[in-house]
Amino acid sequence: MADRKLFIGLDVGGTSVKMGLFDEAGELLGKGSVPTPPLIDSAGYTAVTDGITALLGAASEQAEQVRGIGLAIPCPVPADGVIRMQANIQINAPGLQAALERHCPNAAVRFENDANAAAMGELSAGTAKGFKSFVFVTIGTGVGGGVVVDGHVVSGGVGAGGEIGHLCMNPTEERSCGCGGKGHLEQYASATGIVTSYKAACEASDTEPVELEGPSDSRSVFEAAKNGDEAAWTAIDSMCDYLGRALSMISCVVDPEVFVLGGGTSNSSDLFLDRLCASYKRYAISVCSDTPIEIASLGNDAGIYGAAYVALQAAETE
Amino acid sequence: MADRKLFIGLDVGGTSVKMGLFDEAGELLGKGSVPTPPLIDSAGYTAVTDGITALLGAASEQAEQVRGIGLAIPCPVPADGVIRMQANIQINAPGLQAALERHCPNAAVRFENDANAAAMGELSAGTAKGFKSFVFVTIGTGVGGGVVVDGHVVSGGVGAGGEIGHLCMNPTEERSCGCGGKGHLEQYASATGIVTSYKAACEASDTEPVELEGPSDSRSVFEAAKNGDEAAWTAIDSMCDYLGRALSMISCVVDPEVFVLGGGTSNSSDLFLDRLCASYKRYAISVCSDTPIEIASLGNDAGIYGAAYVALQAAETE
Numbered sequence: 001m002a003d004r005k006l007f008i009g010l011d012v013g014g015t016s017v018k019m020g021l022f023d024e025a026g027e028l029l030g031k032g033s034v035p036t037p038p039l040i041d042s043a044g045y046t047a048v049t050d051g052i053t054a055l056l057g058a059a060s061e062q063a064e065q066v067r068g069i070g071l072a073i074p075c076p077v078p079a080d081g082v083i084r085m086q087a088n089i090q091i092n093a094p095g096l097q098a099a100l101e102r103h104c105p106n107a108a109v110r111f112e113n114d115a116n117a118a119a120m121g122e123l124s125a126g127t128a129k130g131f132k133s134f135v136f137v138t139i140g141t142g143v144g145g146g147v148v149v150d151g152h153v154v155s156g157g158v159g160a161g162g163e164i165g166h167l168c169m170n171p172t173e174e175r176s177c178g179c180g181g182k183g184h185l186e187q188y189a190s191a192t193g194i195v196t197s198y199k200a201a202c203e204a205s206d207t208e209p210v211e212l213e214g215p216s217d218s219r220s221v222f223e224a225a226k227n228g229d230e231a232a233w234t235a236i237d238s239m240c241d242y243l244g245r246a247l248s249m250i251s252c253v254v255d256p257e258v259f260v261l262g263g264g265t266s267n268s269s270d271l272f273l274d275r276l277c278a279s280y281k282r283y284a285i286s287v288c289s290d291t292p293i294e295i296a297s298l299g300n301d302a303g304i305y306g307a308a309y310v311a312l313q314a315a316e317t318e
Numbered sequence: 319m320a321d322r323k324l325f326i327g328l329d330v331g332g333t334s335v336k337m338g339l340f341d342e343a344g345e346l347l348g349k350g351s352v353p354t355p356p357l358i359d360s361a362g363y364t365a366v367t368d369g370i371t372a373l374l375g376a377a378s379e380q381a382e383q384v385r386g387i388g389l390a391i392p393c394p395v396p397a398d399g400v401i402r403m404q405a406n407i408q409i410n411a412p413g414l415q416a417a418l419e420r421h422c423p424n425a426a427v428r429f430e431n432d433a434n435a436a437a438m439g440e441l442s443a444g445t446a447k448g449f450k451s452f453v454f455v456t457i458g459t460g461v462g463g464g465v466v467v468d469g470h471v472v473s474g475g476v477g478a479g480g481e482i483g484h485l486c487m488n489p490t491e492e493r494s495c496g497c498g499g500k501g502h503l504e505q506y507a508s509a510t511g512i513v514t515s516y517k518a519a520c521e522a523s524d525t526e527p528v529e530l531e532g533p534s535d536s537r538s539v540f541e542a543a544k545n546g547d548e549a550a551w552t553a554i555d556s557m558c559d560y561l562g563r564a565l566s567m568i569s570c571v572v573d574p575e576v577f578v579l580g581g582g583t584s585n586s587s588d589l590f591l592d593r594l595c596a597s598y599k600r601y602a603i604s605v606c607s608d609t610p611i612e613i614a615s616l617g618n619d620a621g622i623y624g625a626a627y628v629a630l631q632a633a634e635t636e
Contacts, residue, residue, distance in 0.1 A: 076605055133475060147571060149467050156573020157451060158605045163570045166603045168563055179603055245486055252481045253465060253571045255474020285484045285497055287394055287476045 006065045007311045008052060008107070011072045011114065011303030012036065014089065017048055019055050020304030024067075024312065026124055030059040031304070039091040045099035052103060066104040068311030071096075072117030072303040076159030083111065083159075112310045114303055115162055116153040118262055118296075119146025121306030126298040127260045135256040136296070137164065137247070138263035141216045142178065143186040143193075147254055153310075154254075165190065167246050188242040191218035191265050197238045198224075201231035222268040236272050244279025251288040262296030269295050324383045325629045326370060326425070329390045329432065329621030330354060332407065335366055337373050338622030342385075342630065344442055348377040349622070357409040363417035370421060384422040386629030389414075390435030390621040394477030401429065401477075430628045432621055434471040434480055436580055436614075437464025439624030444616040445578045453574040454614070455482065455565070456581035459534045460496065461504040461511075465572055471628075472572075483508065485564050506560040509536035509583050515556045516542075519549035540586040554590050562597025569606040580614030587613050 004023070011018040017036050021029045034051035037044035056063060074089055083093045097109045112120070119136035122128040128136070128148070136146040143165030147154040154161040165186035166179055173183030187193050195212060198221045202209040209231070210224045225232035247259055261269065273293065281289050298305055322341070329336040335354050339347045352369035355362035374381060392407055401411045415427045430438070437454035440446040446454070446466070454464040461483030465472040472479040483504035484497055491501030505511050513530060516539045520527040527549070528542045543550035565577055579587065591611065599607050616623055 133472075149472055150470070152468070154451075154467055154572050156569075157575040157609065158573060160569060160573040160603060160606050161571070163573070163603060166570050167567045168601045171559075171563060171601070181601070181603065241489075245489060249485045249567060250571055251474075251478060252484050253479070253568055254472050255476060255478040255481070257475040283486045283489070283499070285478060285481060285499065288478050291475065 004061075004065050005067045005315075006061055007308040007315070008055070008066055008069045008104075009072070009117075009304035009306065009308030009311070010048070010069065011117065011307060012039070012089065012091070013074065013114070017051065018300070018304050019051055020301065020308055021055050021059055021061065022308040022312070026305075026309065026312065028305070029061070030055055031301075032058070036089075039089070039096050041095075042099070045096055048096070049099060049103040063104045064106055066107040068308070068315045069100050069104060069107045069109045070117065070307030070309070070311035071109070071111050072114040072307040073111055074114045076163070077111045077113045077116070077155060078157070078159035079155045108311065108314055110311050110314050112153070112307060113146070113155070113159065113162070115144030116146040116155065117306035117310060118302035119148055119162070119260075119306065120153060120309045121298050121302035121304070122260050122262065122296050123148055123151070123306075124309040125305050126302060127294050127296050128258065131257045133254065133256050134258045134260055135162075135247075135250055135254065136260045136262060137243075139190060139261060139265035140263040141190060141192055143190045144263075147256075149254060164246060164250065167249065169242055169246060185242060185246045189239045189246070191216040194218040194221050194235050194239050194265070197235035198231055201234035205231055207231055218265055219268065222271050225271055237275065240272055240275040240279045244276055245283045247280050247293065248283035248285075248288070251284055251291055255288060256291065259291065259293045260296050261293065262299075262302060266295050322379075322383050323385045323633075324379055325386045325388070325626040325633070326373070326384055326422075327388050327390070327435075327622035327624065327626030327629070328366070329435070329625060330357070330407065330409070331392070331432075335369065336618070336622050337369055338619065338626055339373050339377055339379065340626040340630070344623075344627065344630065346623070347379070348373055349619075350376070354407075357407070357414050359413075360417070363414055366414070367417060367421040381422045382424055384425045386626070386633045387418050387422060387425045387427045388435065388625030388627070388629035389427070389429050390432040390625040391429055392432045394481070395429045395431045395434070395473060396475070396477035397473045426629065426632055428629050428632050430471070430625060431464075431473070431477065431480070433462030434464040434473065435624035435628060436620035437466055437480070437578075437624065438471060438627045439616050439620035439622070440578050440580065440614050441466055441469070441624075442627040443623050444620060445612050445614050446576065449575045451572065451574050452576045452578055453480075453568055453572065454578045454580060455561075457508060457579065457583035458581040459509055461508045462581075465574075467572060482564060482568065485567065487560055487564060503560060503564045507557045507564070509534040512536040512539055512553050512557050512583070515553035516549055519552040523549055525549055536583055537586065540589050543589055555593065558590055558593040558597045562594055563601045565598050565611065566601035566603075566606070569602055569609055573606060574609065577609065577611045578614050579611065580617075580620060584613050
């Protein structure tokens with residue numbers, strides 16, 4: 001037990017920090033979570049380290065045995081690990097890293113972009129297991145991605161590898177994306193995009209939309225489609241058209257062996273996957289037209305699996 | 319002299335097979351070329367091996383010292399080396415490989431897509447030297463590309479990595495691309511695309527086009543622009559708009575450290591590079607907006623440098 005090596009994956013989201021404890025074979029030993037504090041001072045850092053203490057305690061393991069901690073965070077992480085942009089979250093990365101290293105003195109701490117971490121999760125233990133190159137696409141409130149080539153995430157020069165939600169698909173769009181650009185994939189293919197397209201289709205056809213629980217409640221739109229709502233199908237077709245063309249373009253850049261779809265919207269894939277595959281085939285060049293599009297298998301756990309895997313990979317190469 | 323290791327790069331084009339002889343430090347020892355025969359029978363193979371004999375003879379070197387031969391060919395080459403599509407050239411890859419191995423009995427033979435080979439040339443001895451990740455864009459009759467991540471070309475699952483000429487930029491286009499698709503980057507940003515846009519702009523403005531030497535004589539369009547031809551500037555602006563947006567999308571996928579432009583059209587970069595950079599900045603997400611766009615330095619020799627470098631890399635890892 002003394003030389004048992006453990007790894008922790010932390011998935012830092014807007015509402016909670018999900019935690020997973022893994023052994024060096026990648027087996028999940030325990031899960032936990034804490035509400036996400038502002039990660040900018042010792043009170044915030046302590047909330048996370050207290051969560052780690054509880055996670056280790058529940059599994060009867062010691063902090064000294066933790067050899068690596070990976071953190072999935074919702075912003076670009078360049079290869080040099082220096083985080084420049086913090087779009088959706090308050091985080092002081094060096095401060096948090098120091099607190100974690102104090103708490104687990106034998107652990108190396110690594111940051112990874114959350115979509116990239118989820119991609120690595122699917123590679124290590126999910127749908128992409130056994131592939132060497134694939135592209136992970138996560139469809140939730142926004143659209144994110146992770147590009148894996150030869151078993152490694154492509155972080156890119158400034159950490160923007162896999163930022164496929166911001167592919168400029170439609171340069172004549174007048175509405176703005178959350179990032180300030182216009183006509184980005186995310187505006188059409190995210191849960192929010194589906195809801196926007198649905199409302200527009202209702203207005204165009206002068207029909208009443210179903211009740212929606214918020215601006216990204218794509219689930220209600222998918223339910224409406226099941227019930228024969230024409231405007232809902234218009235929104236789904238628009239999503240499939242944009243996303244299929246985007247995937248065809250990604251094939252022209254890195255030509256993955258497989259695409260893997262994750263995020264909340266992928267739970268409704270029975271309603272759109274056939275249409276998405278048809279759209280992809282329509283736009284793809286002939287040699288790439290049979291690239292499979294599959295659904296992620298780890299769900300919300302992909303981030304903790306992937307973050308821990310990144311820490312484990314780093315420990316192995318040291 | 320007996321253990322001197324040599325490498326040959328062959329760039330198989332539509333009209334000629336260019337040849338370069340290199341030592342193991344990557345120094346160019348000699349160049350040659352033969353007209354491209356149909357590479358499907360012994361007469362064709364012999365034309366190439368005779369060229370190699372002449373190349374070695376001029377440098378007073380022996381066939382036995384050749385440890386690797388790289389061939390740049392104008393079709394996708396997957397990681398497994400099995401060539402499935404032969405778009406622009408008659409080539410029997412296994413037959414040619416066997417003939418080369420008989421001629422240079424100590425040489426391993428490798429195939430690489432021509433744009434990927436040119437990318438590796440720029441990486442080994444040209445503009446991209448010192449970078450780990452970059453994207454090479456070649457603009458000639460068509461548009462090709464090579465995506466390099468961590469010092470290696472991304473070939474992709476079926477060899478379509480870097481096929482950026484076929485990014486579907488404009489799904490409402492009615493004209494077809496050479497590949498059968500519609501609205502591909504190549505239709506707007508290649509030499510042929512520039513000429514097409516120029517003619518359309520002349521027609522729209524009811525002006526007489528300058529004399530053109532063929533359907534891809536972009537040089538005359540650039541000359542016309544220098545002389546103040548408004549339609550020529552319209553064509554150049556269209557090329558920069560499409561290409562800048564395409565590069566911005568490539569940044570969202572692999573986020574290269576630098577873009578390197580090659581091909582015949584890059585010789586006129588003094589006329590369009592500023593506009594292209596402005597277009598790229600307009601479409602790129604903020605973290606990527608400063609990615610430099612530079613001009614290739616090896617010109618027509620990039621293919622022989624890269625093909626030889628691919629053979630040298632393969633010999634080193636064996």
